[in-house]
Amino acid sequence: MPYPKLMLAAAMGALLTGCAQTNPTPQVSQRQVVEHYADLGHAVYQDSLTRAEQLNLAIKQFLAEPSEQSLSNARTAWIAARVPYQQSEAFRFGNPVVDEWEGQLNAWPLDEGLIDYVAPGYQHELGNQGATANIIANKVLQIGGERLDVSTLTPDLLASLNELAGSEANVASGYHAIEFLLWGQDLNGTGAGAGERPYTDYVLGKECTNGNCDRRADYLQAASELLVSDLSWMVEQWQATDSDNYRAELTALPASEGMRRMLFGMGSLSLGELAGERMKVALVANSVEDEHDCFSDNTHNSHYYNEKGIVNLMFGEYQRIDGSTLQGPSLLQLVAQEDESAAKKIDAQMRTSEQAVYQLVQSAEVNNVHFDQLIDANNSSGNQLVQDAIDALVEQTRAIELAANTIGITNLSPDTADHEF
Template sequence: MHFRKLALAAAIGGLLSACAQTSNPTVTQDQVVEHYADIAQAVYGDALTSAQQLDKAIAALLASPSEQTLADARTAWLAARVPYQQSEVFRFGNPVVDDWEGQLNAWPLDEGLIDYVAPGYQHELGNAGATANIIANSHLQVGGEKLDVTNITPELLAGLNELAGSEANVATGYHAIEFLLWGQDLNDTHSGAGERPWTDFALGEACTHGHCDRRRDYLQAASRLLVQDLQYMAGQWQPGQNNYRTELTALPAEEGLRRMLFGMGSLSLGELAGERMKVALVANSVEDEHDCFSDNTHHSHYYNEKGISNLMFGEYQRIDGSTLQGPSLLQLVAQQDDQAAAQIGEQFRESEQAVYRLVQSAEVNNVHFDQLIAADNPQGNQLVTDAISALVEQTRAIELAANTLGINNLNPDTADHEF
């Protein structure tokens, strides 16, 4: 599939990129911040385009439900994750992104809020919405709250996030759509993803598990909301408008660099190494796996890492295959300290390869992230541990870049993890 080819191409590109970065003409801090915004514009533009393609694939599924149209919608979802995961590096340090992100990528979620679940489903303790099943009910009684959910619209779903105060009540975004396309992954730490039948979206007698009309409405509404949300964020990075980009680039360049480096370090350390890898590994918990329904977690992790690398090297491979390249952080560092730049570039190559080995495990050996974290898989555990260690070292390299540029006390977010 196209997104797998992108992964391989991106991994190879990452190995080559640092060599080209330090030989370019002198760059300024302002130019690096401006190119940071250019990359954000391109990444969110691609995320929007791929979400629109996903929306079309979902429309085709609902127009003519079949095994093939469901498979096509799943493929479109996987492709949509490629640019979006590379966008998460803009989240930390940029309030406009961080305040908005939860509606698109919150996880893990209690599936029982949305649809039917298998017997013995383990939901978050104390979550009053964990068995609400919006698809099966036109009215919900959650604690002391009575809700009319007769008409499933994007606005309704947005209002149901964190219902009854629980972060596990995720009604929207990529993972709600993922659950609807794949269903629960009931394989625990064994091979296999979710196996929702296409007949869950059929009308009339062919409908399985009931309420197919509402399931169709839910999937369509969630997809439309995803597109709307990405249209908003893509607009925030367009040049020459009264938006966040204008606000960011009007700040002193040092502040722009601080936000950039803080975002890189926080995604590398607290979020990717901590929340997305360490939590699942320590608990051997598939419930804490990121793309748990589709078994796409290896790509999700890799493209998070690629997003961090994009900013260090000042380049981004677009979904059309073209490459956006410009003034980079590594060039700025090299202008101050060649040795530090070489050390940083080498660590980034090593870290990217360490995370890419999770992709190779899944694609070559068919051993996915949920199998790697199993308690009885010491080799798999070590592969994930090595990736975590590489991300910790990468964060040190980011801090070295910051210090070299005179940006001290960066303090990237650890998400309360110790490494």
């Protein structure tokens, strides 16, 4: 199954594209920018769905004939699926329909012992009653005073088990549950290497390793089908042809409110989520448990494509998975119409910040030093590389706030996730 190689060439191809002219003609309106924002949302979710469907097919093929090659193909499909989805996260925070939904697809960190076998003494959330429940090995779970029948592993069942017993670490579905089932735990700490789950964990009969291969296959298939179903629903929410969905609600609002939602989402992803939750937490604690794509060592790409999603919205364009580019009225154009000097400053900062986050990709793909190695307490140069990315994201957030102020949206106050920068 052909997928783009997500290494240096692919990242370079996506790097710093589409910096808009700072003196555009004809002028654009806030209403036009909001409409195009919705077009971008539909495109990125449609691409996420397409890649999830390809992942689902690769998983079906792997489960039908488990082998090192078919497992590798499924892993490659998972990595490819992350590219559009991570860019879609720029639509979080400001759009309630996305924020209320995304936890089922991308919640992390997760206590993987809820799902399957783990190494002895693995770190999990203190007090989490489901941390070692091992759904795959047990058809009935006893969690506190609650007895749960998990004998038939279906998409609906997995969805119902998220945040079991009130713990956010109990993640039963989504990209990271699938990632764990494809890679297994990364037991290398801050050393080189990702998870090494054997394909024989899915082989039926005497060659099955670690037991319950049939239920493990059922779980993986159910999680994959749920991912496709969830993304299908979100695509519908951004379709232009539907008069009763979130897009219709968004575009019926005053244009200034649509712009505020867009800018708040960009700023909150840049600051509280990406700089804070996804980088600072792991760096300060030197904790691989807080790494985003921790099983696959794909964190550098996930961080970069989060950043790319923010850049897309500033410049009003998105490179689709088929290679085409969707481009239209941009936020930066609106700023330039009011203050060309501010637009140039924002343009320069977006370039600088994207380049800083891209250094994490270069470290992984060129130097083979991945995010979990960069945050090692003894890797001072690696720590600095991550800190430089954090600092650049903080400055980028200031540029986003400048854009908001310039077009008349004051007191944006992006979410800091309670971090201080």
